Amino acid sequence: MSTIPPRFMEQLRDRLTLSDIIGRRVKLTRAGREFKACCPFHHEKSPSFYVNDDKRFFHCFGCGAHGDVIGFSMRHDNLSFIEAVEFLAAEAGMQVPQQTPQAIHQAKQEKDLHALLDDTAKWFQNRLYDPAHIDALTYMKERGVADELMTSFRIGFSPADGRALPAYLKGQGYSEAQMIEAGVVRRSERDGQVFSFFRDRIMFPVPDRRGRVVAFGGRVLPEHLRPLKPGDSKPPKYINSSETPVFHKGSMLYGEPHARQAAVDGLPLIVVEGYLDVMAAFSAGYRGALAPLGTALTEEQILVLWKMIPADQKMPVLCFDGDNAGRRAAARACERILPLLKADHSVRLAFLPDGQDPDSLIKAQGKEAFETIINAAIPLVDFIWMEHTVGRNFATPEEQAGLSRALENETLKIVDRDVQFRYRDAFRQKVRAHFAPAPYNKGQGGKGQRAGAPGRGGKSQGWGGVLKPLGVALRRPLFSKTQGRIQALLAAIINHPTMFGWVEDDFGRLEIADERLSGLRQAIIQVFSGGEDLDSAALQAHLRAAGYEIELESVLSEAVYTHAGFARPNSTLDIVQKGWQHILSQIQGDSVSGEISARWKALADEPEEEGEKRLVAFQLSNRARHNHED
Numbered sequence: 001m002s003t004i005p006p007r008f009m010e011q012l013r014d015r016l017t018l019s020d021i022i023g024r025r026v027k028l029t030r031a032g033r034e035f036k037a038c039c040p041f042h043h044e045k046s047p048s049f050y051v052n053d054d055k056r057f058f059h060c061f062g063c064g065a066h067g068d069v070i071g072f073s074m075r076h077d078n079l080s081f082i083e084a085v086e087f088l089a090a091e092a093g094m095q096v097p098q099q100t101p102q103a104i105h106q107a108k109q110e111k112d113l114h115a116l117l118d119d120t121a122k123w124f125q126n127r128l129y130d131p132a133h134i135d136a137l138t139y140m141k142e143r144g145v146a147d148e149l150m151t152s153f154r155i156g157f158s159p160a161d162g163r164a165l166p167a168y169l170k171g172q173g174y175s176e177a178q179m180i181e182a183g184v185v186r187r188s189e190r191d192g193q194v195f196s197f198f199r200d201r202i203m204f205p206v207p208d209r210r211g212r213v214v215a216f217g218g219r220v221l222p223e224h225l226r227p228l229k230p231g232d233s234k235p236p237k238y239i240n241s242s243e244t245p246v247f248h249k250g251s252m253l254y255g256e257p258h259a260r261q262a263a264v265d266g267l268p269l270i271v272v273e274g275y276l277d278v279m280a281a282f283s284a285g286y287r288g289a290l291a292p293l294g295t296a297l298t299e300e301q302i303l304v305l306w307k308m309i310p311a312d313q314k315m316p317v318l319c320f321d322g323d324n325a326g327r328r329a330a331a332r333a334c335e336r337i338l339p340l341l342k343a344d345h346s347v348r349l350a351f352l353p354d355g356q357d358p359d360s361l362i363k364a365q366g367k368e369a370f371e372t373i374i375n376a377a378i379p380l381v382d383f384i385w386m387e388h389t390v391g392r393n394f395a396t397p398e399e400q401a402g403l404s405r406a407l408e409n410e411t412l413k414i415v416d417r418d419v420q421f422r423y424r425d426a427f428r429q430k431v432r433a434h435f436a437p438a439p440y441n442k443g444q445g446g447k448g449q450r451a452g453a454p455g456r457g458g459k460s461q462g463w464g465g466v467l468k469p470l471g472v473a474l475r476r477p478l479f480s481k482t483q484g485r486i487q488a489l490l491a492a493i494i495n496h497p498t499m500f501g502w503v504e505d506d507f508g509r510l511e512i513a514d515e516r517l518s519g520l521r522q523a524i525i526q527v528f529s530g531g532e533d534l535d536s537a538a539l540q541a542h543l544r545a546a547g548y549e550i551e552l553e554s555v556l557s558e559a560v561y562t563h564a565g566f567a568r569p570n571s572t573l574d575i576v577q578k579g580w581q582h583i584l585s586q587i588q589g590d591s592v593s594g595e596i597s598a599r600w601k602a603l604a605d606e607p608e609e610e611g612e613k614r615l616v617a618f619q620l621s622n623r624a625r626h627n628h629e630d
Contacts, residue, residue: 004085007246008097009070012085014209015092017307018069019051022058025076033264033310040076041065054264054310113246116174116182117213121205123168124156124216128203133157135225136202143276144363149283152258156203158218162195183215183241198239200226204254204275206241206293211257215241215249217275217293238274240294249293251300254278256308262288263308269316270350270374271297271305272358280359284367286374288316289358297333299340306345313344317377319358322351322549331387334380338413341380341423348377353544365545372547381426384410390553400435407431485583486512488564490555493524495569496576497539500528503577506584520551536569 019028019035028035028051039049039060048062059066067075073084089096128137128150136157140150158165166176166185176194179185185194201218208214217240220226228234241247253259253271255278263269269288272278281289292301297318306314318333320326330349337347350373352361362370378386388407394400407427414420493500493507500507508525512518523546527539534542543552554560561568566579 005097008094009085010210011251012089012092012094013056013069014304014307015094016069016088017053018056018058018072019053021069021088021091022051022072030312039063039065053307054260112174112178113182113244114212114214116169116172116178117184117205117215117246119169119172119174120165120182120184120216121154121156121203121213123165124158124203124205125154126156127159128155128157130157133159136221139221139225140202143359144283145276145279146283149279152282153279154205154207154213156205158196158198158201158203160200162199163193165196166194181244183244183247197241201239206247206252206254207257208246208252209256209260212246214252215244215247215293217241217254219275238294249295250298251304252293253290253301253304254293255282255290256304258282259288259290260308264310266311268374269305269308271316271318273319273321274357274359277358280362281370284362284370286370296329297336299336302337302340302347305347315344315346315348317348317350317374319350319352319373319377321357322354322544326351327387330383334384334387335413337380338410339415341414341419342416343418346380348379349383350374350377351549353547353549354541356545361545369545369547376547376550381423385427385430391557393558394435400431404428404431482511482587483514483517484560484563485587486510486514486517487555487560488567488583489580490517490520490524491560491564491567492576492580494539494543494552494556495536495567496571496573497528497534497536499573499576499580500524503580503584504528510587516548516551517555520548520555523548 022028022037023035026037026040026049028037029047031050033052033054035051035053036047037049037051038044038047039062041049041060042063042065044062049058049060049065051058057066057068058072065075069088070081070084073079073088074081077084077087079087086096127133128140140155145155166179169179169184170176176185176187179194180187184197186197187194198216198218201220204217204219205213206215206217217238219238220235240249243249254275259269265287267288268286269290270281270286272281272289272291274291278289278291290305292298305316309316318330320330330351333347352358352373356364358370361373384407388403388410392399392403394403404427408424411420411424411427414423489507489510493503504525507521510521512521520543523543524539527534527542540552540556564579564583565571566575571579
């Protein structure tokens with residue numbers, strides 16, 4: 001009988017990927033969510049040996065060989081159990097604990113703790129449906145949590161009576177020492193009696209990957225249900241179990257059992273912030289939702305996420321608040337992820353509207369709103385680029401060199417050499433794309449001229465680089481291309497909503513090629529179609545809630561205002577209107593020019609004298625009108 005603690009064995013299996021270990025000895029081929037090969041334990045010509053990483057076993061349909069990673073090493077490498085464990089522990093960077101009487105006692109202790117925690121979870125569940133605590137059950141239903149969802153996540157309630165749980169557990173045969181070690185009770189310094197750590201709270205049991213309860217989170221009831229007594233301090237909204245022999249919060253995620261099955265079914269893994277966020281996402285169809293347990297995302301949790309996904313490409317979505325705190329949290333997560341990156345192992349980042357979380361967003365706007373946020377998630381490389389560029393000016397070579405150096409430092413954090421090389425190349429391409437000199441074209445009179453450089457009239461004729469897909473402007477936009485002008489028109493309306501009625505028809509007819517900017521235009525029209533009289537701040541709040549945070553950041557930027565000063569928030573309405581009409585005329589002029597060019601091309605293919613006369617007259621008329629407007 002093995003005397004190695006079960007928790008160590010579980011951690012060892014978690015850290016190892018079965019297909020990696022077997023793949024070093026046998027040539028594996030992907031077969032859907034599994035791998036197949038010719039069995040190494042008997043001679044065969046057609047593959048009948050299968051490896052399943054999610055279920056963590058191998059099986060041969062030819063000879064019946066079956067087992068886990070330890071069983072494979074024992075059989076393939078002719079090792080004893082202890083030798084196989086020691087060999088695999090070295091692979092995983094772990095130290096095998098000594099087989100002492102203390103270790104044997106600890107293994108039994110852990111088994112008893114699992115039983116105690118499961119009994120505690122059942123007791124909490126029964127209390128939630130006790131008529132004495134109807135207000136707690138009503139609160140959860142008012143939050144939109146259905147009975148079946150509460151059952152699936154084993155939601156419960158811990159009464160205010162701190163002696164009730166210890167009395168129940170004692171009646172089940174558990175000692176006070178076991179209760180304390182499990183983290184469900186504390187000992188009073190005043191009278192030495194034990195009392196429940198969680199009191200008067202909605203209870204969220206935390207299961208491990210096998211579904212065993214290992215910890216709890218408790219949410220306080222709102223003040224309208226539990227008014228504070230005079231002199232009482234406001235309790236924390238959430239409290240969580242301390243670490244125990246069976247609970248290590250930095251290596252676990254809330255919602256793992258559901259999320260693992262969702263990943264096997266091909267659904268995305270989405271990391272949100274809290275317990276109710278996981279449940280809200282789950283109810284909206286995102287069964288792969290998980291959450292850290294009161295801490296920032298750790299390196300070990302990132303590895304756990306990747307191991308859950310059976311597909312070759314492992315790309316979970318990390319969902320953050322859209323405010324500055326959310327951006328900082330995302331930046332901290334990236335710091336931890338960068339050294340771990342390897343081929344097909346990364347993350348995407350999604351940002352919620354300011355002031356919203358998945359629970360509130362789904363309840364207010366439906367699952368489609370959350371789906372829009374998830375679908376707009378950006379790759380890690382784009383987020384890092386945004387973090388180093390948004391809101392900054394790079395007008396000088398020195399500033400551009402500083403950006404290059406900062407991005408180079410980011411790539412050096414990546415351990416995998418191939419991924420590091422490709423990040424470096426991606427950043428260099430972005431820098432070149434936005435700071436490279438404009439292409440050299442022949443100007444009038446045969447003299448060379450840089451495209452976008454000042455022409456004879458002193459007007460700049462080029463549109464500079466707007467970063468995609470993040471909308472971070474690095475070069476000063478010069479309004480000769482339609483997208484830059486569109487941004488100016490959008491900025492003017494967002495900063496000055498009172499002018500919408502004056503430009504509504506022209507605004508609705510604008511042809512906007514960029515899908516996200518077109519969506520922003522449509523969102524603005526929808527807001528005003530409701531008949532609301534909004535100021536700029538209220539309009540922006542609506543647009544952020546609709547998922548257009550990034551587009552607003554791009555449109556309402558100094559880069560746009562530099563060449564469209566009329567759109568600034570402090571401009572007078574008459575200046576805004578004149579500037580708006582001028583930009584609209586330029587857009588329409590480009591459209592007419594394109595039409596004229598197309599007509600001349602058609603005439604070149606099929607000459608027709610009368611058509612040529614009409615086109616010349618149209619061209620002269622348009623030029624005269626354009627000169628008059630200028």
